[in-house]
Amino acid sequence: MTSLPITLTINGHRHELEVDPRVTLLDLLRERLDLTGTKKGCDRGQCGACTVLVDGKRINSCLALAVSHDGANVLTIEGVARGEELHPVQAAFIAHDGFQCGFCTPGQIMSTLGLISEGQAGDDPERIREGLSGNICRCAAYGGIVEAVLEAQEQLAKSDRRTAA
Amino acid sequence: MRDFDYIRPATIPDAIAAAAEPGSAYLAGGTNLLDLMKGGITSPERIVDISRLPELNRIERLEDGGLRIGALVRNADLAHDAAFAKAYPMVAEALLSGASAQLRNAATVGGNLLQRTRCSYFYDTASACNKRVSGAGCAALGGENRLHAVLGWSDACIATHPSDFCVPLVALDAVVEIEGKQGRRHVTLAEFHLLPGETPQRENALEPGDLIVAVRLPAEAASFAANARYLKIRERTSYAFAVVSAAAALVVDGGKIRAARLALGGVAAKPWRARAAEAVLLGADANEATFAGAADAALADASPSGDNAFKIELARRIVVRALTSAQAGTPERLPALPASPFSSIPGARHDA
Numbered sequence: 001m002t003s004l005p006i007t008l009t010i011n012g013h014r015h016e017l018e019v020d021p022r023v024t025l026l027d028l029l030r031e032r033l034d035l036t037g038t039k040k041g042c043d044r045g046q047c048g049a050c051t052v053l054v055d056g057k058r059i060n061s062c063l064a065l066a067v068s069h070d071g072a073n074v075l076t077i078e079g080v081a082r083g084e085e086l087h088p089v090q091a092a093f094i095a096h097d098g099f100q101c102g103f104c105t106p107g108q109i110m111s112t113l114g115l116i117s118e119g120q121a122g123d124d125p126e127r128i129r130e131g132l133s134g135n136i137c138r139c140a141a142y143g144g145i146v147e148a149v150l151e152a153q154e155q156l157a158k159s160d161r162r163t164a165a
Numbered sequence: 166m167r168d169f170d171y172i173r174p175a176t177i178p179d180a181i182a183a184a185a186e187p188g189s190a191y192l193a194g195g196t197n198l199l200d201l202m203k204g205g206i207t208s209p210e211r212i213v214d215i216s217r218l219p220e221l222n223r224i225e226r227l228e229d230g231g232l233r234i235g236a237l238v239r240n241a242d243l244a245h246d247a248a249f250a251k252a253y254p255m256v257a258e259a260l261l262s263g264a265s266a267q268l269r270n271a272a273t274v275g276g277n278l279l280q281r282t283r284c285s286y287f288y289d290t291a292s293a294c295n296k297r298v299s300g301a302g303c304a305a306l307g308g309e310n311r312l313h314a315v316l317g318w319s320d321a322c323i324a325t326h327p328s329d330f331c332v333p334l335v336a337l338d339a340v341v342e343i344e345g346k347q348g349r350r351h352v353t354l355a356e357f358h359l360l361p362g363e364t365p366q367r368e369n370a371l372e373p374g375d376l377i378v379a380v381r382l383p384a385e386a387a388s389f390a391a392n393a394r395y396l397k398i399r400e401r402t403s404y405a406f407a408v409v410s411a412a413a414a415l416v417v418d419g420g421k422i423r424a425a426r427l428a429l430g431g432v433a434a435k436p437w438r439a440r441a442a443e444a445v446l447l448g449a450d451a452n453e454a455t456f457a458g459a460a461d462a463a464l465a466d467a468s469p470s471g472d473n474a475f476k477i478e479l480a481r482r483i484v485v486r487a488l489t490s491a492q493a494g495t496p497e498r499l500p501a502l503p504a505s506p507f508s509s510i511p512g513a514r515h516d517a
Contacts, residue, residue: 062199124501134404
Protein backbone atom coordinates (compact mmCIF):
# COMPACT_ATOMS: atom_id res chain seq x y z
CA MET A 1 0.00 0.00 0.00
CA THR A 2 1.32 3.40 -0.90
CA SER A 3 1.38 6.20 1.60
CA LEU A 4 -1.64 8.43 1.99
CA PRO A 5 -1.64 12.18 2.54
CA ILE A 6 -3.11 13.45 5.82
CA THR A 7 -3.20 16.70 7.75
CA LEU A 8 -3.00 16.83 11.52
CA THR A 9 -2.88 19.77 13.89
CA ILE A 10 -0.63 18.72 16.75
CA ASN A 11 -0.15 21.04 19.73
CA GLY A 12 -1.33 23.92 17.56
CA HIS A 13 1.02 23.19 14.66
CA ARG A 14 -0.32 22.00 11.34
CA HIS A 15 1.46 19.01 9.80
CA GLU A 16 0.99 17.73 6.26
CA LEU A 17 2.19 14.15 6.19
CA GLU A 18 2.33 11.05 4.03
CA VAL A 19 1.61 7.96 6.11
CA ASP A 20 1.47 4.22 5.62
CA PRO A 21 -2.11 3.29 6.60
CA ARG A 22 -0.80 0.82 9.21
CA VAL A 23 0.85 3.57 11.27
CA THR A 24 -0.86 4.31 14.56
CA LEU A 25 -1.19 7.83 15.86
CA LEU A 26 1.21 6.80 18.66
CA ASP A 27 3.94 5.66 16.29
CA LEU A 28 3.46 8.71 14.11
CA LEU A 29 3.96 11.01 17.10
CA ARG A 30 6.99 9.17 18.43
CA GLU A 31 8.80 7.91 15.34
CA ARG A 32 8.03 10.55 12.72
CA LEU A 33 7.50 13.73 14.71
CA ASP A 34 9.91 13.06 17.60
CA LEU A 35 7.15 13.77 20.12
CA THR A 36 8.35 11.05 22.46
CA GLY A 37 6.54 12.37 25.53
CA THR A 38 3.62 10.13 24.60
CA LYS A 39 4.70 6.69 25.80
CA LYS A 40 4.29 3.23 24.32
CA GLY A 41 3.48 0.90 27.19
CA CYS A 42 1.42 -2.13 26.19
CA ASP A 43 0.57 -0.92 22.66
CA ARG A 44 -2.78 -2.75 23.07
CA GLY A 45 -5.04 -0.24 24.80
CA GLN A 46 -4.63 -1.70 28.27
CA CYS A 47 -2.22 0.64 30.09
CA GLY A 48 -3.10 4.21 29.07
CA ALA A 49 0.54 5.40 28.71
CA CYS A 50 -0.24 6.56 25.14
CA THR A 51 -3.23 8.74 26.11
CA VAL A 52 -3.59 11.94 24.06
CA LEU A 53 -6.49 14.29 23.43
CA VAL A 54 -7.98 14.06 19.94
CA ASP A 55 -10.46 16.86 19.23
CA GLY A 56 -10.54 17.43 22.99
CA LYS A 57 -11.25 13.81 24.00
CA ARG A 58 -8.82 11.40 25.62
CA ILE A 59 -8.13 8.25 23.61
CA ASN A 60 -5.48 5.54 23.43
CA SER A 61 -3.27 6.65 20.54
CA CYS A 62 -1.97 3.07 20.15
CA LEU A 63 -5.42 1.95 18.98
CA ALA A 64 -5.92 4.79 16.49
CA LEU A 65 -4.77 4.63 12.88
CA ALA A 66 -3.24 7.99 11.97
CA VAL A 67 -4.90 7.90 8.55
CA SER A 68 -8.33 7.53 10.11
CA HIS A 69 -7.78 10.75 12.08
CA ASP A 70 -6.98 12.91 9.06
CA GLY A 71 -7.88 16.52 9.93
CA ALA A 72 -7.92 15.97 13.69
CA ASN A 73 -6.65 18.31 16.38
CA VAL A 74 -4.25 16.44 18.66
CA LEU A 75 -2.90 17.57 22.03
CA THR A 76 0.07 15.69 23.51
CA ILE A 77 1.99 16.22 26.73
CA GLU A 78 4.44 18.47 24.82
CA GLY A 79 1.63 20.96 24.18
CA VAL A 80 0.31 21.21 27.73
CA ALA A 81 2.71 23.73 29.37
CA ARG A 82 2.82 27.38 28.28
CA GLY A 83 6.49 27.81 27.54
CA GLU A 84 8.26 27.35 30.87
CA GLU A 85 5.05 27.73 32.85
CA LEU A 86 3.64 24.36 33.85
CA HIS A 87 -0.05 23.62 33.47
CA PRO A 88 -1.78 23.39 36.89
CA VAL A 89 -2.21 19.63 36.39
CA GLN A 90 1.53 19.20 35.79
CA ALA A 91 2.40 21.36 38.80
CA ALA A 92 -0.01 19.40 41.00
CA PHE A 93 1.51 16.05 39.96
CA ILE A 94 4.92 17.36 41.09
CA ALA A 95 3.58 18.89 44.31
CA HIS A 96 1.80 15.65 45.32
CA ASP A 97 4.36 13.09 44.11
CA GLY A 98 1.89 11.77 41.58
CA PHE A 99 4.59 9.55 40.07
CA GLN A 100 7.75 7.67 40.84
CA CYS A 101 9.50 6.46 37.69
CA GLY A 102 7.45 8.82 35.50
CA PHE A 103 6.82 6.52 32.54
CA CYS A 104 3.03 6.55 32.88
CA THR A 105 2.93 10.25 33.83
CA PRO A 106 2.33 11.83 30.39
CA GLY A 107 -0.63 9.46 29.95
CA GLN A 108 -1.86 10.15 33.48
CA ILE A 109 -1.72 13.90 32.88
CA MET A 110 -3.44 13.74 29.48
CA SER A 111 -6.09 11.45 30.96
CA THR A 112 -6.56 13.90 33.85
CA LEU A 113 -7.10 16.74 31.38
CA GLY A 114 -9.77 14.61 29.70
CA LEU A 115 -11.34 13.69 33.04
CA ILE A 116 -11.56 17.32 34.14
CA SER A 117 -13.11 18.49 30.89
CA GLU A 118 -15.65 15.64 30.98
CA GLY A 119 -16.77 16.98 34.36
CA GLN A 120 -18.17 13.69 35.65
CA ALA A 121 -15.96 13.05 38.67
CA GLY A 122 -16.23 16.26 40.67
CA ASP A 123 -14.23 16.19 43.91
CA ASP A 124 -15.14 12.59 44.77
CA PRO A 125 -11.88 10.61 45.08
CA GLU A 126 -13.69 7.37 44.22
CA ARG A 127 -15.04 8.85 40.99
CA ILE A 128 -11.58 10.19 40.14
CA ARG A 129 -10.04 6.76 40.73
CA GLU A 130 -12.70 5.15 38.54
CA GLY A 131 -12.32 7.85 35.87
CA LEU A 132 -8.57 7.24 35.68
CA SER A 133 -8.76 3.43 35.83
CA GLY A 134 -7.57 3.24 32.23
CA ASN A 135 -4.14 4.51 33.31
CA ILE A 136 -1.97 1.95 35.02
CA CYS A 137 0.91 3.04 37.29
CA ARG A 138 3.33 0.22 38.09
CA CYS A 139 4.93 2.30 40.83
CA ALA A 140 1.45 2.55 42.36
CA ALA A 141 1.58 6.32 42.87
CA TYR A 142 -2.21 6.34 42.81
CA GLY A 143 -2.60 8.11 46.15
CA GLY A 144 -0.53 11.06 44.96
CA ILE A 145 -2.26 11.07 41.58
CA VAL A 146 -5.71 11.44 43.14
CA GLU A 147 -4.46 14.23 45.42
CA ALA A 148 -2.91 15.95 42.40
CA VAL A 149 -6.15 15.75 40.42
CA LEU A 150 -8.14 17.18 43.34
CA GLU A 151 -5.75 20.10 43.75
CA ALA A 152 -5.46 20.77 40.02
CA GLN A 153 -9.25 20.92 39.71
CA GLU A 154 -9.37 23.38 42.58
CA GLN A 155 -6.65 25.57 41.02
CA LEU A 156 -8.36 25.50 37.63
CA ALA A 157 -11.73 26.39 39.16
CA LYS A 158 -10.10 29.34 40.99
CA SER A 159 -8.46 30.66 37.82
CA ASP A 160 -11.78 30.21 35.98
CA ARG A 161 -13.45 32.38 38.62
CA ARG A 162 -10.68 34.99 38.25
CA THR A 163 -11.11 34.97 34.48
CA ALA A 164 -14.88 35.28 34.83
CA ALA A 165 -14.46 38.19 37.27
CA MET B 166 0.53 -5.86 11.11
CA ARG B 167 -0.11 -7.13 7.59
CA ASP B 168 -0.36 -4.59 4.78
CA PHE B 169 -3.87 -3.60 3.73
CA ASP B 170 -5.71 -1.29 1.37
CA TYR B 171 -7.37 1.64 3.11
CA ILE B 172 -10.65 2.97 1.78
CA ARG B 173 -12.77 5.74 3.24
CA PRO B 174 -16.13 5.64 1.43
CA ALA B 175 -18.34 8.73 1.46
CA THR B 176 -21.69 6.93 1.47
CA ILE B 177 -23.26 3.86 3.03
CA PRO B 178 -23.85 2.13 -0.36
CA ASP B 179 -20.18 2.69 -1.29
CA ALA B 180 -19.12 1.24 2.06
CA ILE B 181 -21.27 -1.85 1.60
CA ALA B 182 -19.99 -2.43 -1.92
CA ALA B 183 -16.38 -2.15 -0.73
CA ALA B 184 -16.86 -4.34 2.33
CA ALA B 185 -18.67 -7.08 0.38
CA GLU B 186 -15.35 -7.98 -1.27
CA PRO B 187 -13.64 -10.95 0.46
CA GLY B 188 -10.98 -10.00 3.01
CA SER B 189 -12.61 -6.70 3.95
CA ALA B 190 -13.24 -5.33 7.43
CA TYR B 191 -15.06 -2.24 8.60
CA LEU B 192 -13.14 0.16 10.83
CA ALA B 193 -15.01 2.48 13.20
CA GLY B 194 -13.51 3.13 16.68
CA GLY B 195 -10.86 0.50 16.03
CA THR B 196 -10.45 -0.38 19.71
CA ASN B 197 -10.95 -4.10 19.13
CA LEU B 198 -10.00 -4.43 15.45
CA LEU B 199 -6.54 -2.83 15.76
CA ASP B 200 -5.78 -4.99 18.79
CA LEU B 201 -6.73 -8.09 16.78
CA MET B 202 -4.69 -6.94 13.78
CA LYS B 203 -1.61 -6.26 15.90
CA GLY B 204 -1.83 -9.77 17.31
CA GLY B 205 -2.29 -11.36 13.90
CA ILE B 206 -5.67 -12.77 14.96
CA THR B 207 -7.32 -11.05 12.02
CA SER B 208 -5.49 -9.78 8.95
CA PRO B 209 -7.88 -7.94 6.66
CA GLU B 210 -6.70 -7.16 3.13
CA ARG B 211 -8.93 -4.11 2.94
CA ILE B 212 -9.97 -1.69 5.68
CA VAL B 213 -13.19 0.17 4.97
CA ASP B 214 -13.13 3.18 7.30
CA ILE B 215 -16.74 4.06 8.12
CA SER B 216 -15.91 6.44 10.97
CA ARG B 217 -17.02 9.50 8.99
CA LEU B 218 -20.12 8.15 7.30
CA PRO B 219 -22.82 10.79 7.65
CA GLU B 220 -25.89 10.42 9.86
CA LEU B 221 -24.73 7.39 11.83
CA ASN B 222 -23.73 9.36 14.93
CA ARG B 223 -27.18 10.57 15.98
CA ILE B 224 -29.48 9.60 18.84
CA GLU B 225 -33.06 10.03 17.61
CA ARG B 226 -36.34 9.81 19.51
CA LEU B 227 -38.87 8.03 17.30
CA GLU B 228 -42.53 9.02 16.92
CA ASP B 229 -43.68 5.71 18.42
CA GLY B 230 -41.77 6.44 21.65
CA GLY B 231 -38.80 4.29 20.73
CA LEU B 232 -35.18 5.33 20.35
CA ARG B 233 -32.79 4.94 17.45
CA ILE B 234 -29.09 5.00 18.30
CA GLY B 235 -26.76 5.48 15.34
CA ALA B 236 -24.08 2.82 14.98
CA LEU B 237 -21.25 5.38 15.23
CA VAL B 238 -22.40 6.97 18.49
CA ARG B 239 -19.46 6.65 20.87
CA ASN B 240 -20.01 4.64 24.06
CA ALA B 241 -19.16 7.64 26.27
CA ASP B 242 -21.45 10.02 24.36
CA LEU B 243 -24.38 7.62 24.73
CA ALA B 244 -23.80 6.91 28.42
CA HIS B 245 -23.47 10.62 29.23
CA ASP B 246 -26.52 11.69 27.20
CA ALA B 247 -28.71 12.85 30.09
CA ALA B 248 -32.04 11.92 28.49
CA PHE B 249 -30.73 8.51 27.50
CA ALA B 250 -29.34 7.74 30.96
CA LYS B 251 -32.63 8.79 32.58
CA ALA B 252 -34.78 6.62 30.32
CA TYR B 253 -32.48 3.58 30.17
CA PRO B 254 -30.35 3.76 33.34
CA MET B 255 -29.13 0.18 33.29
CA VAL B 256 -27.82 0.61 29.75
CA ALA B 257 -25.85 3.71 30.79
CA GLU B 258 -24.55 1.87 33.85
CA ALA B 259 -23.44 -1.09 31.72
CA LEU B 260 -21.67 1.20 29.26
CA LEU B 261 -19.78 2.99 32.03
CA SER B 262 -18.79 -0.28 33.68
CA GLY B 263 -17.03 -1.39 30.52
CA ALA B 264 -13.45 -0.71 29.41
CA SER B 265 -11.80 2.64 30.30
CA ALA B 266 -12.73 6.26 29.68
CA GLN B 267 -10.24 6.39 26.77
CA LEU B 268 -11.73 3.32 25.11
CA ARG B 269 -15.31 4.51 25.69
CA ASN B 270 -14.45 7.77 23.91
CA ALA B 271 -13.46 5.80 20.80
CA ALA B 272 -15.60 2.64 20.85
CA THR B 273 -18.90 2.75 18.96
CA VAL B 274 -22.34 1.23 19.42
CA GLY B 275 -22.04 -0.98 16.33
CA GLY B 276 -18.52 -2.05 17.22
CA ASN B 277 -19.56 -3.06 20.70
CA LEU B 278 -22.02 -5.59 19.26
CA LEU B 279 -19.30 -6.96 16.99
CA GLN B 280 -16.42 -7.17 19.45
CA ARG B 281 -14.74 -10.55 19.61
CA THR B 282 -14.41 -12.87 22.57
CA ARG B 283 -11.51 -12.36 24.97
CA CYS B 284 -10.87 -16.13 25.21
CA SER B 285 -7.08 -16.24 25.59
CA TYR B 286 -6.79 -19.17 23.17
CA PHE B 287 -8.60 -17.15 20.50
CA TYR B 288 -5.97 -14.43 21.01
CA ASP B 289 -3.02 -16.85 21.01
CA THR B 290 -2.33 -17.75 17.37
CA ALA B 291 -0.17 -20.70 18.53
CA SER B 292 -3.24 -22.33 20.12
CA ALA B 293 -6.01 -24.33 18.45
CA CYS B 294 -9.20 -22.31 18.05
CA ASN B 295 -12.23 -23.26 15.97
CA LYS B 296 -13.38 -19.66 15.95
CA ARG B 297 -10.12 -18.45 14.41
CA VAL B 298 -9.39 -21.46 12.19
CA SER B 299 -12.45 -23.57 11.44
CA GLY B 300 -11.87 -27.23 12.35
CA ALA B 301 -8.62 -26.57 14.25
CA GLY B 302 -10.00 -27.73 17.60
CA CYS B 303 -10.50 -25.92 20.91
CA ALA B 304 -7.57 -25.47 23.27
CA ALA B 305 -9.85 -23.91 25.88
CA LEU B 306 -11.57 -27.26 26.46
CA GLY B 307 -9.24 -28.83 29.00
CA GLY B 308 -7.21 -25.61 29.16
CA GLU B 309 -7.38 -22.61 31.46
CA ASN B 310 -11.13 -22.17 31.30
CA ARG B 311 -12.44 -20.91 34.61
CA LEU B 312 -13.93 -17.80 32.94
CA HIS B 313 -15.56 -19.61 30.01
CA ALA B 314 -19.20 -20.28 29.15
CA VAL B 315 -21.70 -22.15 31.30
CA LEU B 316 -24.69 -21.74 28.97
CA GLY B 317 -25.13 -22.49 25.26
CA TRP B 318 -21.59 -23.77 24.71
CA SER B 319 -20.58 -26.69 22.48
CA ASP B 320 -17.57 -28.97 22.25
CA ALA B 321 -16.40 -26.78 19.37
CA CYS B 322 -16.27 -23.54 21.42
CA ILE B 323 -16.74 -22.47 25.03
CA ALA B 324 -15.94 -18.76 24.60
CA THR B 325 -18.11 -15.97 25.99
CA HIS B 326 -19.29 -12.70 24.46
CA PRO B 327 -17.53 -9.91 26.37
CA SER B 328 -20.00 -7.02 26.02
CA ASP B 329 -21.61 -5.29 28.98
CA PHE B 330 -23.71 -2.96 26.80
CA CYS B 331 -25.44 -5.86 25.01
CA VAL B 332 -26.74 -7.39 28.25
CA PRO B 333 -29.30 -4.70 29.20
CA LEU B 334 -29.96 -4.13 25.49
CA VAL B 335 -31.10 -7.72 24.96
CA ALA B 336 -33.20 -7.50 28.11
CA LEU B 337 -34.96 -4.43 26.66
CA ASP B 338 -35.75 -6.10 23.30
CA ALA B 339 -33.23 -4.05 21.31
CA VAL B 340 -33.32 -4.43 17.54
CA VAL B 341 -30.31 -4.19 15.22
CA GLU B 342 -30.84 -2.19 12.05
CA ILE B 343 -28.68 -3.58 9.25
CA GLU B 344 -28.07 -2.29 5.76
CA GLY B 345 -26.76 -4.66 3.13
CA LYS B 346 -26.77 -5.37 -0.57
CA GLN B 347 -30.45 -6.34 -0.35
CA GLY B 348 -31.45 -3.15 1.47
CA ARG B 349 -32.31 -2.48 5.10
CA ARG B 350 -33.54 -5.10 7.57
CA HIS B 351 -34.15 -5.45 11.31
CA VAL B 352 -32.89 -8.33 13.45
CA THR B 353 -33.63 -8.59 17.16
CA LEU B 354 -30.49 -8.47 19.29
CA ALA B 355 -31.62 -11.78 20.83
CA GLU B 356 -31.29 -13.36 17.37
CA PHE B 357 -28.31 -11.31 16.20
CA HIS B 358 -25.56 -13.22 18.04
CA LEU B 359 -25.31 -16.95 17.36
CA LEU B 360 -24.44 -19.81 19.68
CA PRO B 361 -21.35 -21.75 18.56
CA GLY B 362 -22.82 -25.17 17.71
CA GLU B 363 -20.52 -26.72 15.12
CA THR B 364 -19.72 -23.36 13.49
CA PRO B 365 -18.21 -21.06 16.14
CA GLN B 366 -16.51 -19.01 13.43
CA ARG B 367 -19.98 -17.72 12.54
CA GLU B 368 -20.82 -15.31 15.35
CA ASN B 369 -23.75 -13.23 14.14
CA ALA B 370 -26.43 -12.73 11.53
CA LEU B 371 -24.36 -10.45 9.28
CA GLU B 372 -23.67 -11.37 5.64
CA PRO B 373 -20.62 -10.06 3.75
CA GLY B 374 -20.90 -6.30 3.32
CA ASP B 375 -23.70 -5.95 5.89
CA LEU B 376 -23.34 -2.79 7.96
CA ILE B 377 -24.98 -2.16 11.32
CA VAL B 378 -26.44 1.33 10.94
CA ALA B 379 -28.37 1.64 14.21
CA VAL B 380 -29.68 -0.06 17.33
CA ARG B 381 -33.30 0.55 18.24
CA LEU B 382 -35.04 0.37 21.59
CA PRO B 383 -38.81 -0.04 21.55
CA ALA B 384 -41.05 2.38 23.48
CA GLU B 385 -41.63 -0.14 26.26
CA ALA B 386 -37.91 -0.15 27.13
CA ALA B 387 -38.27 3.21 28.89
CA SER B 388 -41.04 1.89 31.19
CA PHE B 389 -38.45 0.22 33.44
CA ALA B 390 -36.52 3.43 34.19
CA ALA B 391 -37.47 3.55 37.90
CA ASN B 392 -36.39 0.00 38.74
CA ALA B 393 -33.42 -1.13 36.69
CA ARG B 394 -29.84 -2.15 37.50
CA TYR B 395 -26.84 -3.70 35.84
CA LEU B 396 -24.43 -5.49 38.16
CA LYS B 397 -21.13 -7.00 37.16
CA ILE B 398 -18.64 -9.19 39.01
CA ARG B 399 -15.04 -8.47 38.00
CA GLU B 400 -11.72 -9.92 39.11
CA ARG B 401 -10.49 -6.40 39.88
CA THR B 402 -12.38 -3.30 40.95
CA SER B 403 -12.51 -1.57 37.60
CA TYR B 404 -11.48 -1.85 33.96
CA ALA B 405 -12.11 -5.58 33.61
CA PHE B 406 -14.48 -7.83 31.71
CA ALA B 407 -17.36 -9.49 33.53
CA VAL B 408 -16.88 -12.85 35.19
CA VAL B 409 -20.68 -12.82 35.31
CA SER B 410 -23.11 -9.92 35.07
CA ALA B 411 -26.86 -9.35 35.16
CA ALA B 412 -29.27 -6.71 33.92
CA ALA B 413 -32.54 -6.66 35.84
CA ALA B 414 -35.55 -4.44 35.29
CA LEU B 415 -38.93 -4.55 37.04
CA VAL B 416 -42.29 -2.86 37.10
CA VAL B 417 -43.72 -3.44 40.58
CA ASP B 418 -47.22 -2.43 41.63
CA GLY B 419 -48.71 -3.20 45.04
CA GLY B 420 -45.89 -5.63 45.79
CA LYS B 421 -46.59 -7.66 42.62
CA ILE B 422 -44.27 -7.83 39.65
CA ARG B 423 -46.17 -6.50 36.62
CA ALA B 424 -43.29 -6.70 34.15
CA ALA B 425 -39.79 -8.14 34.38
CA ARG B 426 -36.68 -8.27 32.24
CA LEU B 427 -33.55 -10.25 32.97
CA ALA B 428 -30.38 -10.97 31.02
CA LEU B 429 -26.96 -12.35 31.89
CA GLY B 430 -23.47 -11.48 30.64
CA GLY B 431 -20.22 -13.43 30.74
CA VAL B 432 -22.01 -16.77 30.65
CA ALA B 433 -22.40 -17.59 26.94
CA ALA B 434 -21.33 -16.75 23.39
CA LYS B 435 -24.16 -14.21 23.32
CA PRO B 436 -25.84 -11.84 25.75
CA TRP B 437 -28.19 -14.26 27.51
CA ARG B 438 -31.85 -13.32 27.83
CA ALA B 439 -33.37 -15.30 30.73
CA ARG B 440 -36.99 -15.67 29.56
CA ALA B 441 -37.77 -18.63 31.84
CA ALA B 442 -36.77 -16.47 34.80
CA GLU B 443 -38.96 -13.63 33.58
CA ALA B 444 -41.91 -16.05 33.50
CA VAL B 445 -41.24 -16.92 37.15
CA LEU B 446 -41.16 -13.24 38.08
CA LEU B 447 -44.25 -12.12 36.21
CA GLY B 448 -47.23 -11.75 38.56
CA ALA B 449 -45.28 -13.00 41.58
CA ASP B 450 -44.63 -11.16 44.83
CA ALA B 451 -41.51 -9.02 44.63
CA ASN B 452 -39.42 -10.68 47.33
CA GLU B 453 -36.22 -12.62 47.79
CA ALA B 454 -37.89 -16.03 47.48
CA THR B 455 -39.27 -15.06 44.07
CA PHE B 456 -35.89 -13.68 43.01
CA ALA B 457 -34.16 -16.92 44.09
CA GLY B 458 -36.69 -18.90 42.07
CA ALA B 459 -36.00 -16.72 39.07
CA ALA B 460 -32.26 -17.23 39.50
CA ASP B 461 -32.73 -21.00 39.56
CA ALA B 462 -34.82 -20.79 36.38
CA ALA B 463 -32.22 -18.59 34.68
CA LEU B 464 -29.43 -21.10 35.34
CA ALA B 465 -31.51 -24.30 35.04
CA ASP B 466 -29.78 -25.32 31.80
CA ALA B 467 -26.28 -24.27 32.90
CA SER B 468 -23.40 -26.70 33.00
CA PRO B 469 -19.67 -26.17 33.50
CA SER B 470 -17.54 -26.24 30.35
CA GLY B 471 -14.43 -26.81 32.44
CA ASP B 472 -13.13 -25.49 35.73
CA ASN B 473 -15.95 -22.98 35.97
CA ALA B 474 -18.81 -24.54 37.92
CA PHE B 475 -18.44 -21.65 40.39
CA LYS B 476 -19.78 -19.28 37.75
CA ILE B 477 -23.19 -20.96 37.87
CA GLU B 478 -23.66 -20.24 41.57
CA LEU B 479 -22.08 -16.81 41.14
CA ALA B 480 -24.54 -16.05 38.33
CA ARG B 481 -27.49 -17.15 40.53
CA ARG B 482 -26.33 -14.80 43.25
CA ILE B 483 -25.78 -11.84 40.91
CA VAL B 484 -29.29 -12.39 39.52
CA VAL B 485 -30.79 -12.20 43.03
CA ARG B 486 -28.64 -9.17 43.83
CA ALA B 487 -29.55 -7.39 40.58
CA LEU B 488 -33.27 -8.05 41.06
CA THR B 489 -33.08 -6.90 44.68
CA SER B 490 -31.24 -3.73 43.60
CA ALA B 491 -33.76 -3.09 40.82
CA GLN B 492 -36.65 -3.46 43.26
CA ALA B 493 -34.95 -1.01 45.64
CA GLY B 494 -35.03 1.54 42.82
CA THR B 495 -32.66 3.00 40.26
CA PRO B 496 -30.15 5.22 42.11
CA GLU B 497 -30.62 8.99 41.67
CA ARG B 498 -27.06 9.26 40.52
CA LEU B 499 -24.93 6.54 38.99
CA PRO B 500 -22.68 4.99 41.67
CA ALA B 501 -19.00 5.97 41.70
CA LEU B 502 -18.18 2.46 40.53
CA PRO B 503 -20.85 1.69 37.93
CA ALA B 504 -22.30 -1.83 38.17
CA SER B 505 -20.12 -2.79 41.12
CA PRO B 506 -21.83 -4.94 43.76
CA PHE B 507 -19.28 -3.61 46.26
CA SER B 508 -20.23 0.04 45.95
CA SER B 509 -23.28 1.24 47.81
CA ILE B 510 -22.67 4.55 49.55
CA PRO B 511 -21.93 7.43 47.18
CA GLY B 512 -18.48 8.82 47.84
CA ALA B 513 -17.44 5.99 50.16
CA ARG B 514 -14.50 3.84 49.27
CA HIS B 515 -15.50 0.48 47.90
CA ASP B 516 -12.99 -1.24 50.18
CA ALA B 517 -13.58 0.78 53.33
